Amino acid sequence: MSSRKKFLSAVVILGLLSSVSGxxxxxxxxxxxxxxxxxxxxxxxxxxxxxxxxxxxxxxxxxxxxxxxxxxxxxxxxxxxxxxxxxxxxxxxxxxxxxxxxxxxxxxxxxxxxxxxxxxxxxxxxxxxxxxxxxxxxxxxxxxxxxxxxxxxxxxxxxFEQVSQRSGAGRFNQAASDFLPPELRRSPEVFTALNEENSRWMQRMHHGIRTKIRYGHAFRH
Missing domain, CATH: 3.30.379.10 (Chitobiase/beta-hexosaminidase domain 2-like)
Known part of the structure; x- marks a missing residue:
């Protein structure tokens, strides 16, 4: 292959590579x-x-x-x-x-x-x-x-029309917390932070709602 053809081939290859990589x-x-x-x-x-x-x-x-x-x-x-x-x-x-x-x-x-x-x-x-x-x-x-x-x-x-689930236990309940063994109890601040982390994780899993379907408890109206 002549030097000119080699040069042109190299130009074409570089052009193709540049179109692939940004x-x-x-x-x-x-x-x-x-x-x-x-x-x-x-x-x-x-x-x-x-x-x-x-x-x-x-x-x-x-x-x-x-x-x-x-x-x-x-x-x-x-x-x-x-x-x-x-x-x-x-x-x-x-x-x-x-x-x-x-x-x-x-x-x-x-x-x-x-x-x-x-x-x-x-x-x-x-x-x-x-x-x-x-x-x-x-x-x-x-x-x-x-x-x-x-x-x-x-x-x-x-x-789907709706992809969602409960992200936690709702609001902090002091009476329910006191019922738990000490090692399982959480402060209101920790409870709220964990709920927020669960909600954020579900967003990252691409949960969402196209049509809001109100199933109620046990998927009943």
């Missing part, structure tokens, strides 16, 4: 961009979820900002590139070189598509797993940077 995600040079949203509380919850995990993975605090900074890798939460309208309960993320867009269907008190998009990205692209509730249930590989695809789209929709 920008290097350097966690220390990244930021979470949260534009103004119709659902500020849901966007804030999802931003905290993403920020906490990125710092856990890398050891670097990733700032949450309202507008992006040139030259930084950006996680854009709640905004999207040109895409079809969302279905009810749908969550999406799109990778576009040095930007990751995360968004989804939201309904206050019922469904947070932003949160689902974040957790699917963490799970599918960064290898995070949640094997049980609480910080010690997060399984991950530490990393300071990684290479993402140049372009990738993911979408998910809740497969």
């Amino acid at each position: 920008a290097v995600l350097n966690f220390a040079n990244s930021e979470i961009v949260v534009p103004k949203s119709r659902y500020p509380e849901l966007a804030s919850e999802a931003a905290q979820e993403l920020s906490w995990h990125l710092q856990l993975l890398s050891g670097s605090a990733v700032p949450v900002v309202q507008s992006g900074t040139a030259g930084r890798f950006q996680f854009v939460l709640g905004a999207a590139p040109q895409q079809p309208p969302l279905a009810k309960t749908e969550a999406r993320y799109s990778i576009r070189d040095d930007k990751v867009y995360l968004w989804g269907f939201c309904k206050a008190g019922q469904f947070n598509g932003y949160f689902n998009a974040v957790d699917f990205f963490l799970e599918r692209e960064l290898g995070v797993r949640w094997i049980k509730p609480g910080p010690d249930g997060v399984n991950f590989t530490p990393m300071t940077e990684c290479t993402l695809p140049a372009q990738q789209d993911f979408t998910w929709t809740l497969p």
Whole structure:
């Protein structure tokens, strides 16, 4: 093969490789961009979820900002590139070189598509797993940077009308606590924290509601 043909072959191969691999995600040079949203509380919850995990993975605090900074890798939460309208309960993320867009269907008190998009990205692209509730249930590989695809789209929709279960025992009951052996008793603060961890874990397992079905006790009206 002539030198010219070898050179052209190398150019083609490099071009193909560059189309597969995107920008290097350097966690220390990244930021979470949260534009103004119709659902500020849901966007804030999802931003905290993403920020906490990125710092856990890398050891670097990733700032949450309202507008992006040139030259930084950006996680854009709640905004999207040109895409079809969302279905009810749908969550999406799109990778576009040095930007990751995360968004989804939201309904206050019922469904947070932003949160689902974040957790699917963490799970599918960064290898995070949640094997049980609480910080010690997060399984991950530490990393300071990684290479993402140049372009990738993911979408998910809740497969059932309702996916949920009780996350705990409701409100703290002092009388019930006093009935337990001392080693099993929990303070109201610990009780509340455990309930919150259980609820967060179920969110990470992609529980949600498309149609609110009031089964009542023992699945009866």
